């Protein structure tokens with residue numbers, strides 16, 4: 001994408017993740033959504049740069065799917081604006097839909113149609129020509145192309161869902177918990193597809209409640225809790241800024257092992273370490289990296 005469009009130039013910022021200027025592909029400004037009186041998404045703002053994967057990480061009910069639906073024009077925000085590829089999603093949903101791909105949380109393949117038919121049916125909704133077989137290769141389902149969707153495993157069905165989101169070769173991909181409920185091998189296959197799209201320069205908005213996944217895939221991670229973004233930064237910065245560095249000391253007395261975890265930055269730790277050293281019997285000492293999960297708990301007081 002070039003920056004000759006004045007709108008895009010205006011929306012060029014310096015982001016935290018690589019320190020250089022980026023064109024913004026997604027911008028949310030004050031997005032708010034209510035189901036009746038209940039505020040599900042409460043005044044959230046963020047932007048996602050071209051080629052970036054933003055992980056949207058939070059527990060069930062945090063407001064992730066509601067946010068995806070506002071960003072993709074399925075729900076109209078009560079307040080705020082969602083802009084995708086420089087276009088206001090609520091005002092011009094069709095223009096946005098031409099250039100984005102969406103994989104919703106709900107499983108919604110046509111069970112009686114084959115894999116190829118499911119993709120062809122969707123491809124026919126777009127003006128551009130689509131090589132469905134190429135798409136099937138991309139998600140490694142050549143052997144299953146003529147099978148009904150209902151005959152496939154959960155992981156394979158999810159790959160069809162992701163392939164369907166790629167049918168129009170979208171610039172921006174929205175994936176709502178694409179690996180939720182999958183076995184580790186299937187989840188990794190989905191992550192490989194996401195990485196391949198990033199390598200092709202695509203932008204990805206990925207929701208997940210899996211902190212390891214957010215850590216492994218995302219350039220930046222937004223923590224979302226009770227409809228609000230409580231932190232947004234690179235996984236490394238989140239862990240460095242907010243995580244506590246810990247020392248794990250294992251001691252041995254005869255056949256018995258004991259373990260103590262000491263905060264590295266605590267005033268009492270040097271004395272305690274000294275006492276353990278003097279007592280003898282230290283078996284191993286390791287520093288523990290903070291995990292995103294610990295940082296999340298520290299910020300919100302709740303688990304993912």
Ligand SMILES: Nc1ncnc2c1ncn2[C@@H]1O[C@H](COP(=O)(O)OP(=O)(O)O)[C@@H](O)[C@H]1O
Pocket residue numbers: 035038040058059060061062063064065066067
């Ligand atoms: N159709 C609905 N009607 C009423 N409340 C809803 C509806 N959909 C979601 N909610 C509520 O809004 C909050 C956010 O939901 P959701 O965006 O689906 O969260 P997440 O995707 O993070 O699990 C939850 O408390 C959920 O119960």
Ligand SMILES: [Mg+2]
Pocket residue numbers: 064065066105176177
């Ligand atoms: Mg959800």
